[in-house]
Amino acid sequence: MAKSPRALPGFEISLGYxxxxxxxxxxxxxxxxxxxxxTLTPTEFLGAVWTKRAIAxxxxxxxxxxxxxxxxxxxxxxxxxxxVRYDFYGRRFLDALIDLPFALPTAVAGLVYSALLVKNGWxxxxxxxxxxxxxxxxxGIVIVLVFVGLPFVVRTVQPVLESLEGEAEEAAxxxxxxxxxxxWRVLFPALQPSLMTGFALSFARGLGEYGSxxxxxxxxxxxxxxxxxxxxxxLEQFAYAEATAIAIVLxxxxxxxxxxxxxxxxxxxRYAS
Amino acid sequence: xxxxxxxxxxxxxxxxxxEPLWLRxxxxxxxxxxxxxxxxxxxAYVFVQAFAEGWQGYVKNLWHDxxxxxxxxxxxxxxPLAVLLNTVFGLAAxxxxxxxxxxxxxxxxxxxxxxxxxxxxxxxxxxxxxFGMQGYLGPSLRQMGIKVIFAWPGLLLATTFxxxxxxxxxxxxxxESLGSEEEVAAVSLGASPWQLFWRITLPNIKWGLxxxxxxxxxxxxxxxxxxxxxxxxxxxxxxxxxxxVEKLFxxxxxxxxxxxxxxxxxxxxxxxxxxxxxxxxxxxxMAATRENTES
Numbered sequence: 001m002a003k004s005p006r007a008l009p010g011f012e013i014s015l016g017y018x019x020x021x022x023x024x025x026x027x028x029x030x031x032x033x034x035x036x037x038x039t040l041t042p043t044e045f046l047g048a049v050w051t052k053r054a055i056a057x058x059x060x061x062x063x064x065x066x067x068x069x070x071x072x073x074x075x076x077x078x079x080x081x082x083x084v085r086y087d088f089y090g091r092r093f094l095d096a097l098i099d100l101p102f103a104l105p106t107a108v109a110g111l112v113y114s115a116l117l118v119k120n121g122w123x124x125x126x127x128x129x130x131x132x133x134x135x136x137x138x139x140g141i142v143i144v145l146v147f148v149g150l151p152f153v154v155r156t157v158q159p160v161l162e163s164l165e166g167e168a169e170e171a172a173x174x175x176x177x178x179x180x181x182x183x184w185r186v187l188f189p190a191l192q193p194s195l196m197t198g199f200a201l202s203f204a205r206g207l208g209e210y211g212s213x214x215x216x217x218x219x220x221x222x223x224x225x226x227x228x229x230x231x232x233x234x235l236e237q238f239a240y241a242e243a244t245a246i247a248i249v250l251x252x253x254x255x256x257x258x259x260x261x262x263x264x265x266x267x268x269x270r271y272a273s
Numbered sequence: 274x275x276x277x278x279x280x281x282x283x284x285x286x287x288x289x290x291x292e293p294l295w296l297r298x299x300x301x302x303x304x305x306x307x308x309x310x311x312x313x314x315x316x317a318y319v320f321v322q323a324f325a326e327g328w329q330g331y332v333k334n335l336w337h338d339x340x341x342x343x344x345x346x347x348x349x350x351x352x353p354l355a356v357l358l359n360t361v362f363g364l365a366a367x368x369x370x371x372x373x374x375x376x377x378x379x380x381x382x383x384x385x386x387x388x389x390x391x392x393x394x395x396x397x398x399x400x401x402x403x404f405g406m407q408g409y410l411g412p413s414l415r416q417m418g419i420k421v422i423f424a425w426p427g428l429l430l431a432t433t434f435x436x437x438x439x440x441x442x443x444x445x446x447x448x449e450s451l452g453s454e455e456e457v458a459a460v461s462l463g464a465s466p467w468q469l470f471w472r473i474t475l476p477n478i479k480w481g482l483x484x485x486x487x488x489x490x491x492x493x494x495x496x497x498x499x500x501x502x503x504x505x506x507x508x509x510x511x512x513x514x515x516x517x518v519e520k521l522f523x524x525x526x527x528x529x530x531x532x533x534x535x536x537x538x539x540x541x542x543x544x545x546x547x548x549x550x551x552x553x554x555x556x557x558x559m560a561a562t563r564e565n566t567e568s
Contacts, residue, residue, distance in 0.1 A: 008453060018381070032403045103545050105494060105495025107516075111530060115318065122314065228392050228394040240405075244402065247395040255390055
């Protein structure tokens with residue numbers, strides 16, 4: 001068939017507008033970022049991103065985000081399971097509340113958690129005597145990152161669990177599988193891709209999170225300083241190129257983790273099918 | 274519809290051995306504990322702290338502090354503007370991506386997700402590099418009398434960047450699943466592009482659009498990292514509400530900080546209520562149309 005004219009109007013104008021906005025808002029700033037980093041010699045670049053203080057921030061950002069994302073996988077699986085499989089008083093209320101961390105400004109989360117976890121706060125009065133320091137500690141960072149990333153895993157696992165409808169489980173049970181076997185051999189493989197997506201989203205969010213963490217961490221170099229905070233600190237010293245270099249490392253980390261999980265997810269989908 | 278009490282939802286067949294009652298109760302209890310400790314108590318605590326000095330203290334903290342008042346006005350100006358920009362952008366992007374095939378379409382979809390992968394602090398940094406006084410474009414814009422960094426245009430740019438994908442990502446799957454038959458039919462019957470949009474496309478996607486706007490707006494109000502970097506945090510000038518929360522916290526003005534935080538929390542709760550009602554409405558609509566087509 002010959003090329004037919006496009007059936008619907010507005011292709012040129014909508015594509016043009018989309019591309020203009022993306023270029024001005026997204027591509028141009030990214031290019032500026034690379035340009036700025038390119039003004040540094042390789043040695044200067046390394047000198048900016050590979051200091052002891054900078055390495056400590058990467059380790060903390062990476063570690064705290066990973067731990068928080070892992071906790072979110074466990075909590076998220078529990079919540080999704082309970083909300084999809086059981087019918088109980090207050091189910092819809094709980095379901096609606098899950099989205100609160102997305103709607104609540106992260107600064108508010110940081111403020112509240114730091115006030116709750118200090119020595120005479122509602123949580124701190126029980127935890128601090130046990131030696132659990134929530135405020136101004138790495139634990140506090142993990143706690144706020146768990147809060148901020150909570151909805152990701154629930155909302156990626158929930159639809160998958162709903163679509164399973166228990167048929168595969170019924171079949172497995174009829175064929176004589178025990179509950180644990182059904183759980184590990186039937187349910188878990190089906191849920192695994194969505195669990196990984198949830199982990200990745202929560203992890204990437206944690207890496208970049210700033211608003212909530214600065215309230216609770218105390219931002220002490222080598223102890224509770226996260227990578228985004230170091231970027232801001234460098235900016236405030238007008239060390240733009242150094243700030244940009246660290247920013248590029250941080251962006252690389254989150255893009256790499258998202259790409260890795262994308263790949264893992266595709267691989268496990270292939271095995272599943 | 275849902276009988277209350279602890280019951281599995283698909284017990285009719287009875288083939289699957291349901292979890293024993295104690296396990297169900299344990300799991301549901303754990304879910305309540307997690308949501309209670311992580312979400313409910315913190316929300317309650319915001320209001321307890323905000324009203325620690327009583328209603329009058331609350332009003333004083335919120336309204337009689339000119340810098341706080343200004344931050345409320347600023348947030349309520351910048352956030353809706355960013356939402357407006359992203360609504361137009363989301364419509365254009367979703368129309369382009371779902372209604373036409375062209376080379377580079379997948380790349381465009383991928384680009385839409387980039388704002389989610391970049392730390393808000395880095396977003397702010399990128400705009401400082403472009404528009405700051407030592408930036409690539411800053412000095413020449415300054416000569417034309419345009420100030421971007423440490424001024425509201427910077428706040429708007431940063432907020433728009435961070436919330437860029439929300440409306441588009443809500444609309445793309447929706448418009449994909451709706452298909453374009455109705456629109457093609459309208460065009461072949463002679464509808465103008467304007468009629469096509471207002472009479473066919475918009476009525477079909479309106480609830481998805483509202484949903485996207487709600488989410489975009491919530492995020493725009495709460496944006497912190499990107500705005501923190503580009504604003505310069507000038508009290509009474511470039512402090513938005515979340516920045517005001519941080520500044521009052523640094524000044525050991527806890528009641529003031531919690532007062533602003535309570536207003537932000539209230540907005541978040543309204544957002545949640547709006548989403549919840551919208552979801553129920555859509556479910557009802559869908560059930561109604563299903564009944565109509567079946568009978």
